[in-house]
Structures are given as structure tokens and as C-alpha cells.
Amino acid sequence: MADARPFHWEYQEPPVQREAVRVEGGRPLKGEVAVSGSKNAALKLLAAATLTGERCRFTNVPEIADVRVMVETLRDLGVVVDHPAANTYEVAAGDVDWLFVPLEAAAKMRASFILLGPLLARFGRVIISNPGGDRIGRRPVNLHVEAMKRLGAEISYKNGYYFARSPGRLRGGDVQFPSVTVMGTENAILAAVLADGHTSIRPAAQEPEIDDLIDFLRKMGADVTRSAPDVIEVEGRRRLRGADHRVTPDRIEAGTFMIAAAVTGGDVMLRHAPTSQLGAFLEVLDRVGVSVTPDGESIRVQGRSGAEYEATDIETAPYPGLATDLQPPTAVLLTRASGTSRIHEAIFEDRLEWLAELGRMGADVDIVDDHHATVTGPSTLRGCELEMSDLRAGASLILAALAADGESLIHGAHQVRRGYENIERKFLDLGARIAHVSEG
Ligand code: UD1
Numbered sequence: 001m002a003d004a005r006p007f008h009w010e011y012q013e014p015p016v017q018r019e020a021v022r023v024e025g026g027r028p029l030k031g032e033v034a035v036s037g038s039k040n041a042a043l044k045l046l047a048a049a050t051l052t053g054e055r056c057r058f059t060n061v062p063e064i065a066d067v068r069v070m071v072e073t074l075r076d077l078g079v080v081v082d083h084p085a086a087n088t089y090e091v092a093a094g095d096v097d098w099l100f101v102p103l104e105a106a107a108k109m110r111a112s113f114i115l116l117g118p119l120l121a122r123f124g125r126v127i128i129s130n131p132g133g134d135r136i137g138r139r140p141v142n143l144h145v146e147a148m149k150r151l152g153a154e155i156s157y158k159n160g161y162y163f164a165r166s167p168g169r170l171r172g173g174d175v176q177f178p179s180v181t182v183m184g185t186e187n188a189i190l191a192a193v194l195a196d197g198h199t200s201i202r203p204a205a206q207e208p209e210i211d212d213l214i215d216f217l218r219k220m221g222a223d224v225t226r227s228a229p230d231v232i233e234v235e236g237r238r239r240l241r242g243a244d245h246r247v248t249p250d251r252i253e254a255g256t257f258m259i260a261a262a263v264t265g266g267d268v269m270l271r272h273a274p275t276s277q278l279g280a281f282l283e284v285l286d287r288v289g290v291s292v293t294p295d296g297e298s299i300r301v302q303g304r305s306g307a308e309y310e311a312t313d314i315e316t317a318p319y320p321g322l323a324t325d326l327q328p329p330t331a332v333l334l335t336r337a338s339g340t341s342r343i344h345e346a347i348f349e350d351r352l353e354w355l356a357e358l359g360r361m362g363a364d365v366d367i368v369d370d371h372h373a374t375v376t377g378p379s380t381l382r383g384c385e386l387e388m389s390d391l392r393a394g395a396s397l398i399l400a401a402l403a404a405d406g407e408s409l410i411h412g413a414h415q416v417r418r419g420y421e422n423i424e425r426k427f428l429d430l431g432a433r434i435a436h437v438s439e440g
Contacts (some may be wrong), residue, residue, distance in 0.1 A: 018439035019437065019439060020410060020412075020437040022408070022436075022437050023398060023401035023404075023407065023434045024433035025381070025401050025403055025404035025407070025408065025433075026403075027402075027431055028265045029264045029266035029267075029402065029432055030268065030430060030431050031268065032269045032270075033271070034271040035250055035254045035257070035271065036249070036420075037060035037062045037247035038247055040111075040182075040209045040252075041250075042061045042247045044111075045058055046061075046081075046089065048216060049091035050077075050091075051122055051190065051193060052239070052242055053095075055090055055091070055092045055242045056242045056243055057088070057244040058091070059088050059244075060246045060249075061088065061089050062250065063421050065414065065418045066109050066419060067089075070109070071089065076102075077096045077100070077101075079092070080094070099125055099126045099127065100127045101116075101126065101127070101128040102129055106130065110131040110139060111183065112128075112131065113130075113187070114183055114186060114187060114190070116148065117191035118194075120148060121166075121192075121193065124166050124169075126164050129160060129162075130161065141162075141184075143178070144181075144183065144187045145162060147191070147201075148170075148188075150176075151173050151188070151199065152166055153191075169194070169236075170236075171196050172196060172197030172198045172235075172236050173195075173197075175192075177202070180230075180318040181205060182205045185201060186213060189224060190213075192236060193217055193220075193222040193223075193236060194237065195236035199236065202231045203230040204232040205318055206319045207318070208251065209248065211226065212247070219244070220242070223236075223237060248274060249274045251277040251323070252323060252325045252392075253420060256329050256395050257270055258290075259330065259332060259399055261302070262290040262303040262309075263399055267300070267301070267303070268300070269298055271298055275297070275299055279320055280317075280321050281323065281330075288309045288310055288333060289308060289310050289337075290303065290309070310337050311337045311340055311375075311377065312334070312337070313342040313343075314330055314344070315346055316344070317347075318347070324345060324346075324348055324351060325392050327345055327351060328351065328354060329396050330343075331375055332399045332403065334377060335358065335363040335364075335365075335378070335400070335403075339376070339377070340374050340376045342374050343374070344371060344372055351392070352367050352370065353389065354389050354396070357387065358397075361400055361401075362380060363379045363381060380405065381400055381404035383401060383404045384408055385409045385411070386408060387410070388411065390415055391416060391419045392419075394413070394416040395419075395420060397410050402432055
């Protein structure tokens with residue numbers, strides 16, 4: 001035999017098309033940019049449309065890879081999804097052919113697990129892949145599964161799949177999470193709206209995307225109330241109807257462009273900015289010394305040049321605290337600030353590793369452990385060849401490259417396309433030198 005090594009029958013992600021982004025840094029970004037619809041809201045809204053057989057219509061949906069994955073996953077189930085115009089999607093889940101969400105969907109996008117609650121509640125059963133595979137510790141879904149069990153579901157786990165069923169309608173109940181979870185809260189709501197009786201969810205996550213979902217569910221006829229900041233009450237209904245909804249703007253995309261203006265010493269006006277959702281982040285920018293002027297649905301950010309920013313310590317937290325998704329962009333800003341800033345990433349244990357790439361650009365970073373790092377500045381960043389490890393780290397490397405001297409080539413650009421609509425186009429319109437490079 002030519003190769004005596006044992007073959008491992010493990011799922012391997014199919015090779016993604018290699019793409020890169022080329023950036024020539026050092027140009028202040030200037031002009032206006034419109035904030036797109038929120039990724040984290042749109043994905044849950046599309047899933048919520050399976051709660052009814054009637055047509056639902058969504059506008060301001062971001063044209064991003066994660067939305068395409070959700071749409072394909074729904075179509076594979078037999079749900080009709082039309083895309084009549086850019087940023088508009090219509091979903092009709094009259095009949096479904098399969099109640100099976102495969103590993104392919106879960107491997108591409110963890111958020112596919114949000115289909116557990118609505119499919120189980122409406123159809124009484126679903127087989128759904130564990131997005132974390134069998135890995136322990138990183139991104140588990142145990143809290144979602146426990147919540148469904150509280151609502152009367154029977155769930156077993158075999159070969160990487162959850163087999164969930166409910167003998168009759170789900171039953172309302174008290175869902176008590178041991179810690180705050182965004183999608184866990186959403187899955188519980190999406191199951192409870194069609195359950196028999198009353199459900200209370202606590203502590204309920206307070207992210208604005210959840211309130212956008214609640215707004216839509218109410219239009220469908222659901223009875224959902226946030227009775228206290230961290231308590232959500234649901235009175236189950238037998239049926240829900242179709243509804244139209246405009247997706248809320250993406251606060252994470254808004255924050256990313258604000259940092260772009262700040263680190264390039266630019267002057268950028270954001271349109272459709274969700275200012276009221278950015279409180280903790282705006283406080284950080286204020287401490288660092290970035291000039292931010294909100295005006296209704298617009299925010300103007302005027303950056304400074306040189307070492308005029310001040311170091312500050314940041315800590316991520318569930319909403320209304322500083323979003324973990326804005327921690328990587330903020331770290332780029334801290335490389336421009338005088339002094340040592342401490343970063344405490346309190347939510348996830350894999351969100352500081354990418355700082356090593358920032359270090360290769362000349363930033364003075366020290367990754368203390370999975371949850372702590374320091375950044376000492378100001379550093380002069382220099383362009384180099386980089387690799388995106390995930391969506392938010394990827395966007396942050398682009399920000400660093402925009403601020404750096406010289407040219408950067410950033411591989412793995414499919415990561416950033418998962419969650420940012422037209423990112424290169426938007427930066428080009430602000431005067432950046434940025435190009436998409438296909439690597440075959
Ligand atoms: C969502 C967002 C993500 C954001 C995160 C935190 C979507 C699609 N994604 O992710 O962009 O960074 O909120 O704001 O909306 N946990 C468990 N067991 C579970 C579920 C979560 O232990 O069953 C842990 C996680 O590992 C993490 C913490 O709880 O440490 C919070 O995670 P969670 O709020 O659930 O994040 P997501 O909803 O997955």
C-alpha cells in the first residue's frame with residue numbers, strides 16, 4: 001500500500017475559494033458611509049419566518065455570506081425563499097420536506113443552530129447538527145438544549161447530531177439560564193411563542209437584535225414582552241401569521257467604520273447609525289479621545305493623527321456592556337494610543353489569539369492568557385502579509401492595514417465577507433486604497 005496511515009472519517013470543511021484583500025495604508029478616510037442591516041438580527045429573523053406558513057418579507061437584509069448560508073439552509077429544508085431585490089428577502093415556509101439541518105450548514109455558520117427552536121415548536125421534531133462538533137469548552141450549545149428541555153422537548157445526542165422532538169405542543173415553562181446567552185435566549189423565545197402556556201426567560205440577554213426579533217414576532221401575532229431588562233415573558237399562541245419587517249442597522253459594522261475613521265486620522269459621517277445601541281463603545285472612544293458627534297441617525301467621527309489618543313482599559317460584557325464583537329477593532333485603536341491598555345475579553349476564550357497578527361505589524365501586544373492582553377502604544381504599524389482567522393479579527397486586520405505604512409496582503413478574506421456587506425466598496429468610497437484579490 002502506498003500510504004499506510006489510517007484514514008480518519010471526520011468531517012472536513014470543503015476548501016473555500018481563496019481570496020485576499022490588498023490594502024495600501026496611511027490614507028485618512030473621508031466621506032460618508034451607510035450602515036447596513038444587522039447580521040445578527042437578520043439571521044434570526046429569517047429563522048423566525050419558519051414559525052408560520054404565511055409569507056414574511058424582510059428589507060434592509062445585509063448581502064453577506066452568512067445570510068446566503070441561512071437562505072440555502074432554509075431552501076434545503078423545502079422553504080421557499082425569494083430574493084426579489086437587493087437587500088429584500090421573502091420567506092414562505094408552507095411545507096417543509098426535511099426537518100434536518102446538516103453538518104455542512106453548521107460547519108459554515110454556527111448561527112444555523114437558531115433553527116432548533118422554531119422548527120421544533122412548529123413541526124414537533126428536528127435533527128440538527130451540533131455546530132461545535134464534539135469539541136468541549138468552545139462555543140457549546142448546552143444552554144439552548146437545556147432550554148428546549150424545559151419547554152418539554154425530548155432531546156438525544158448521537159454522532160454529532162441533536163435529535164429533538166416534542167410529543168405534542170411544547171409546554172411553556174421557566175427557563176433559567178446559569179449565564180447570559182444571546183442565541184440561547186433567542187432560541188427559547190422562538191420555541192415559546194408557539195408553546196402551550198406561559199414561559200419566562202431569565203436572565204434574558206439584552207442585545208438590541210433580540211428586541212428587533214421581538215418586534216417582528218409581535219407583528220406575527222406573538223405575545224412576547226420584556227417585562228424587566230433581563231426578563232422576557234411569552235404567552236404561547238397556536239398560530240402565527242406572516243409579517244413584514246425592516247432589519248435594524250448593524251451596530252458592529254457601525255463601530256468598525258468608526259474605528260476606521262479614528263485610526264486613519266480621518267473624518268467620516270455614518271448614515272443610519274444605531275447611536276442608542278452604542279453606549280458602552282462610545283464611552284470607550286471618549287476615554288481614548290476620539291471626537292464623536294451623534295446627530296439623529298448620523299454619527300460623525302473625526303480622528304486625530306499621531307500619538308494624540310490615550311490608553312484605556314476595556315472589558316467586554318453582555319449588552320449593555322462593551323460588545324465582544326467590537327473588542328478586536330478597539331484593540332487596533334489602542335495600538336495608536338499613548339500608554340498601556342489592558343483588554344479583558346470576558347465572553348469568549350478564542351478572541352485574543354489574532355492579536356499575534358497585529359504584533360507582526362509592529363504593535364506591542366502581550367497576550368497574557370485566553371481572556372487578558374495588553375497593548376502598549378503608540379506603535380507605528382507597517383503593512384505585511386497577514387491571515388484572517390475569523391470575521392471580527394479579519395475586519396480588524398483591515399483596519400490595522402488601513403492605518404499602517406505600506407502595503408498589506410491579507411489572506412482568508414472570505415471570513416470578512418461572512419458579516420460585512422460590500423466592505424471593500426465602502427472603504428474605497430471613503431478614499432481607501434483597497435482591492436479584492438482572487439487567489440484561485
Ligand atoms: C452571539 C452573536 C455573536 C456575539 C455573541 C456575544 C449571533 C449569531 N452571534 O453569539 O456575534 O459575539 O452573541 O455577544 O448572534 N455558552 C455556553 N453554552 C451555550 C451557549 C453559550 O456555554 O449553550 C457560552 C459561550 O461559550 C460564551 C457565552 O456563553 O462564553 C456567551 O455566548 P452567547 O451569548 O450564547 O453567544 P452567541 O449567541 O453564540
